[in-house]
Amino acid sequence: MKFFYSSLLLFLILSCSKSKHERSKLIHFAPENASLILKTNNLEGLKSSLDNNDFIEGISKSVAFTNFNENLELLKYLKPTSETLICFSENDSDSLEYTIITKYSKELFETDSLPNYIAETLTYKNRSINKSTINKHVFYSIVLDSTFIASTSKLFIENSFNTKPLNTNLEKIYSTTNSDKTASIILKANKNTFLKSFFINDTLLFKTFTNYLAIDTDISQNEIIINGITKDSDSTKSLINIFKNTIPQENQTQNVTPPDSDGFMSFTFNNFKIFKKNLIKFNKKDSLISATTLFDNIIEIGVIYKDNDKAIALNSLDVIGTHDALLSEQNNIETYRQVDIFGFSTPNLFAETLSPFITSNTFEYYCVLDNFFVYSNSINMLQQIIANYQNKTTLSQQPYFLDIKEQLSDQASLMLVTNPSALQTILNHNIDNLSKLKLEAYKTSSLQFIYDNHFAHVNGIIKKNKVKASLHSISEEFNIKLENDLLNTPQLATNHINKQKEIIIQDVNNNLYLISNTGKILWKKQLHGPVLGKIEQIDIYKNGRLQLVFATPNRVYVLDRNGKDVAPFPSKFNDKITQPLSVFDYDKNKNYRLLVTQGSNILMYDVSAKIVRGFTFKNANNTIISQPQHFRMGNKDYIGFKTENKLYLLDRTGKTRITPKTNYNYSSEAIYLYNNKFTTTTKTGDLISIDTRGNVASVNLNLAEHHHLETTSKTLVTLSENKLTIKSKTIELDYGNYTKPQIFYIYDKIYVSTTDLQSQKTFLFDSQAEMIQNFPVYGNSIIYLDNIDRDRDLEFVVKGESNSILLYQIN
Structure with a gap:
C-alpha cells in the first residue's frame, strides 16, 4: 500500500494565493507563533487513541508529557461536534501556552455540573471575555464569528478581536490535511519548535530541514501511521x-x-x-x-x-x-x-x-x-x-x-x-x-x-510487530479502555462502506460508542438511558446505507453511520419501554416495523415514527416477559411473545393466529422456532413445543429454575447450573456463574459460547459439544463472534476489565 497524494491537486493547493482578511476557517484564528497545531474531527476518538496506543502510553509517563497533558484540563469538558484545533506556542518567557478553536454550539461547554468551576467576565475595549477556572487551571474564552476560542493566554484572546492579514503559507499547508484521520499535525520550524530532530544523527535538525510539516495520523492500539507533506518557502x-x-x-x-x-x-x-x-x-x-x-x-x-x-x-x-x-x-x-x-x-x-x-x-x-x-x-x-x-x-x-x-x-x-x-x-x-x-x-x-x-x-x-500466530491459537488483537466503566456487552455492527464489522458499546454514563475493528473510536453519543437488548441495523432509505436502531427506557433511536439522529427520531415515550425494540421486515423489502413493548402493551411503528394503524393488538393479559419475535413458516407470518402464564402467536395485524391448547407458568426465556415448532421453557425447566394447530408438547429436561435456552431451526442448546447441553450432548462445567449460551452459524459451522463471570473465562464449543482448541480465554461477558475484517479468521469481542473491550482472533 503506497501513501501518495495527487501531485496535481497538491500543486494547485500549495500554489494558490489569497489576500483577503476574512476569517472563514478555523485556521484563520490560530496564533501566529504556534509551533504545533493539532486538528481533529473526533476529539473523543483522539483522546481514546492516545490513551490506548501502546507506544504513546510509554511516552505519556514522561514528565514533559504529564505537564503537557495537565495543561489541557479544558479538553476534558469540551464536547465539540465538528473540527477542533489545539494550538501550542511559547510566550516571551518560554512558557507553554495552548489555544483551542472550534465551532460554537450550546452543548460545547456546559458548566452547570462542573465541580470547582469559577466563572468571571472581563472587559476589553467594550468586548466581553470569559475567564474560567477549573481545578486551578485558568483560561480565557470568547465566541467570535460563531467560533469558540479558548486560550491560556489572555493577550492572545484580546488580540483575536483584531483582524490581521491571513497567513497564506499556513492556510495552504492546512488545506492538505485529511479530516478522516485520527488527527492532523502541523509543525512549524522556529526557535521554539517542538520537534528537534527525527534522525539518528541529531545534527540533522528539524528547523534546518524544512519550514512546515503537515501530517495526518492514523492511530490504533499497536501502530501509528502518518502521511502528509512538508514544504519550505525558501528553497x-x-x-x-x-x-x-x-x-x-x-x-x-x-x-x-x-x-x-x-x-x-x-x-x-x-x-x-x-x-x-x-x-x-x-x-x-x-x-x-x-x-x-x-x-x-x-x-x-x-x-x-x-x-x-x-x-x-x-x-x-x-x-x-x-x-x-x-x-x-x-x-x-x-x-x-x-x-x-x-x-x-x-x-x-x-x-x-x-x-x-x-x-x-x-x-x-x-x-x-x-x-x-x-x-x-x-x-x-x-x-x-x-x-x-x-x-x-x-x-x-x-x-x-x-x-x-x-x-x-x-x-x-x-x-x-x-x-x-x-x-x-x-x-x-x-x-x-x-x-x-x-x-x-x-x-x-x-x-x-x-x-x-x-x-x-x-x-x-x-x-508493534506481532509474532506470527500459530494455527488454532487465540490472539488478543486489542484491548481498548474507555474513560468510564462499561454498562453492557460489546456488540458487532456492519460497516456498509467496507462490509467489515465494528463494535458498539455503552458506558455507565449512557455514552454510546462506535469503535472500528482496529480499536479506533469513531464517535461517542450521549443517550437518554441504557440500551435495551441488542442493537439492530436497518436500511431506512433503501440505498444500502445502514442505520442503528434500538430503544432505551423512554426513547427509540435511529442513528446514521456518524452517530447522528435520523429524523424524525428519537421518539420520546412517557411510559417506560420494558423490552428491547423488535424490528420486523416481513417480506425482506425494507418496509420495517418497529415494535415497542410497554408493560402489557405493544405498539407498532413505521420508519416515519408513525403508528401502524393496521396493527390492532390491544394488550396482553399481564406484563410481557419476552421480546416479541417474528417467525415465518410457509407463507404465513407469526409474532410471538409471552406473559408468565400465556403465550401469544399473532398474525401481522395483531390478531390471534394460534391459540395454544395448554398454557404454563413460563420462564423469561425467548420463544424460538425449533423443528418447525414454537419452542420455549417453563419456570420448572420443561421444554414446551407448539405446532401450527395449537397442539402442545411438554418434555422434562431436568433444568433448574434459573436456566437458559437457545436454538436454531435444528440445534437446541440449554444451560442449567453447570451443565451445558448441545444437541443432547451434555458437558459438565466447573460450578460458576454462566452467561446465557450464544449460538453462531459461520462458514457452515455452528459455535456455542458461554462465559463464567465468576472465573472470568469464556468458552467456545462446536456442535458436537467439543471445546474449540485453546479455549477458555479471559472474558467477562457474553461474546459476539464473526469475521470482522477481510481475512478468513474469526474474531470475537468480549468485555475485559470493567472499562475495557477485548478483541480476540481465532487463527
Whole structure:
C-alpha cells in the first residue's frame, strides 16, 4: 500500500494565493507563533487513541508529557461536534501556552455540573471575555464569528478581536490535511519548535530541514501511521530542498543492512550532479573540497548504523564505471568469504561531500557486493555486512521489515529505518527526561520523504510487530479502555462502506460508542438511558446505507453511520419501554416495523415514527416477559411473545393466529422456532413445543429454575447450573456463574459460547459439544463472534476489565 497524494491537486493547493482578511476557517484564528497545531474531527476518538496506543502510553509517563497533558484540563469538558484545533506556542518567557478553536454550539461547554468551576467576565475595549477556572487551571474564552476560542493566554484572546492579514503559507499547508484521520499535525520550524530532530544523527535538525510539516495520523492500539507533506518557502535554506529537480529512486540500502543494526538512512536521486549542486547551495560553499568521479554513477547513498560504528553503501547504476573511479584504491587489507576488503585513502571524502548527512571522517575500508560499494570505519562491520548479504539474512529479508514495507513507498528521496534502540535515541533527542521505554516489540520503524514539485510527501510508521500466530491459537488483537466503566456487552455492527464489522458499546454514563475493528473510536453519543437488548441495523432509505436502531427506557433511536439522529427520531415515550425494540421486515423489502413493548402493551411503528394503524393488538393479559419475535413458516407470518402464564402467536395485524391448547407458568426465556415448532421453557425447566394447530408438547429436561435456552431451526442448546447441553450432548462445567449460551452459524459451522463471570473465562464449543482448541480465554461477558475484517479468521469481542473491550482472533 503506497501513501501518495495527487501531485496535481497538491500543486494547485500549495500554489494558490489569497489576500483577503476574512476569517472563514478555523485556521484563520490560530496564533501566529504556534509551533504545533493539532486538528481533529473526533476529539473523543483522539483522546481514546492516545490513551490506548501502546507506544504513546510509554511516552505519556514522561514528565514533559504529564505537564503537557495537565495543561489541557479544558479538553476534558469540551464536547465539540465538528473540527477542533489545539494550538501550542511559547510566550516571551518560554512558557507553554495552548489555544483551542472550534465551532460554537450550546452543548460545547456546559458548566452547570462542573465541580470547582469559577466563572468571571472581563472587559476589553467594550468586548466581553470569559475567564474560567477549573481545578486551578485558568483560561480565557470568547465566541467570535460563531467560533469558540479558548486560550491560556489572555493577550492572545484580546488580540483575536483584531483582524490581521491571513497567513497564506499556513492556510495552504492546512488545506492538505485529511479530516478522516485520527488527527492532523502541523509543525512549524522556529526557535521554539517542538520537534528537534527525527534522525539518528541529531545534527540533522528539524528547523534546518524544512519550514512546515503537515501530517495526518492514523492511530490504533499497536501502530501509528502518518502521511502528509512538508514544504519550505525558501528553497535554499532547507535541507529537504536539496532534492529539488531530482527524481526519487528505489531505496535498496536494506539489502545490505544487517538485521541487528540500529537502522539506516538512505537518500536517492537520479542525477548526482544536480543533487551535489543543491547541496553546495545549502552548505553555502563555492565548490566541494575534493573532486572525485566516485559518485558519478551513484543513485543511492545509504548510512548504516550499528552501535558506534557506521557504514556507507553506495548503490551504483554502472558498476564498471564506479570500479574505474577506485582504481587507485586497490590496497587489499584482507579477504573475507572470498570478498576483498580494501583500504580507502580519503576517509574524509564523505563528510566533505555529503555534509550534513554524513559528518564522520573515519571510513577507512570498503568492499564491493554486486552493485553496492560499502565503506566503513570497522572491518568487523564490513564482515558482518558481507556475511548477512551472502546468507540472505539482511534486514530486507526479515518479516518485521516486510510488514512495515507494505505501508511505505518503494521510492523515496530520503528514508530512515530504525530498530528499538535507535527509536529510543530519536525520542531522547526530542523529549527531555524520557525514561527507558519498552520498545522491543517495535522492531522496525520508518520515515520517508518523497520530493515532488516544491514540496515533499511524507510517509511514516511506528508499529508493534506481532509474532506470527500459530494455527488454532487465540490472539488478543486489542484491548481498548474507555474513560468510564462499561454498562453492557460489546456488540458487532456492519460497516456498509467496507462490509467489515465494528463494535458498539455503552458506558455507565449512557455514552454510546462506535469503535472500528482496529480499536479506533469513531464517535461517542450521549443517550437518554441504557440500551435495551441488542442493537439492530436497518436500511431506512433503501440505498444500502445502514442505520442503528434500538430503544432505551423512554426513547427509540435511529442513528446514521456518524452517530447522528435520523429524523424524525428519537421518539420520546412517557411510559417506560420494558423490552428491547423488535424490528420486523416481513417480506425482506425494507418496509420495517418497529415494535415497542410497554408493560402489557405493544405498539407498532413505521420508519416515519408513525403508528401502524393496521396493527390492532390491544394488550396482553399481564406484563410481557419476552421480546416479541417474528417467525415465518410457509407463507404465513407469526409474532410471538409471552406473559408468565400465556403465550401469544399473532398474525401481522395483531390478531390471534394460534391459540395454544395448554398454557404454563413460563420462564423469561425467548420463544424460538425449533423443528418447525414454537419452542420455549417453563419456570420448572420443561421444554414446551407448539405446532401450527395449537397442539402442545411438554418434555422434562431436568433444568433448574434459573436456566437458559437457545436454538436454531435444528440445534437446541440449554444451560442449567453447570451443565451445558448441545444437541443432547451434555458437558459438565466447573460450578460458576454462566452467561446465557450464544449460538453462531459461520462458514457452515455452528459455535456455542458461554462465559463464567465468576472465573472470568469464556468458552467456545462446536456442535458436537467439543471445546474449540485453546479455549477458555479471559472474558467477562457474553461474546459476539464473526469475521470482522477481510481475512478468513474469526474474531470475537468480549468485555475485559470493567472499562475495557477485548478483541480476540481465532487463527
